[in-house]
Amino acid sequence: MIRDLVLANRSYRRFQQSHVIDMATLRELTELATLCPSSGNLQPLRYVLSCDADKNAKIFRHLAWAGYLKDWPGPTQGERPSAYVIVLGDSQACHSINCDHGIAAQTILLGAVEKGLGGCIVGSIQREGLRKALDIPERYQILLVVALGKPAEKIVLEPVTSESEIKYYRDDSGVHHVPKRSVDQVILGS
């Protein structure tokens, strides 16, 4: 069921780092992204894949995690992602990329969840540092990073009871809570 897949597709930030995700799996997930809608069908997205420890480490140090969790600097060694898909925009294919990258990132994540994996879209990226670290040519805009792994955290959705309560939080037992607006709260005029 699509609802079950979307429900299971939470933003996971803690993983069993020792769980191997191989290049064939990353290619399979990226192939899903090539089937997605694209504005003007320009298909400007390009991808850099990583599942080896050295490259993963180079990527990880340029990412910021869970801005609302002020006391948590991000996943520690042992709970970091096993793989990454870096989503790039080719400036020679398209000047301004609409929302293709969001659709692609979500599709990659849904494919990962179907395989018992999970991940997180990361938009908070030290882009110039990452560009240098991986030698990504200027022609490619760094749009998003999709972090992937075997999730090692429990995430629970909560209702939003007031406008001030959209910030996710972690409780004393380490469970991550994510407030979500209900369908009645988001459909106007109902």
Ligand SMILES: Cc1cc2nc3c(=O)[nH]c(=O)nc-3n(C[C@H](O)[C@H](O)[C@H](O)COP(=O)(O)O)c2cc1C
């Ligand atoms: C475009 C986009 C960028 C995001 N960037 C980050 C990020 O830089 N770091 C992070 O930890 N999470 C990031 N997230 C994950 C959101 O924080 C997450 O979707 C939100 O907290 C709701 O949780 P959920 O995905 O489990 O519903 C991003 C999500 C999206 C869609």
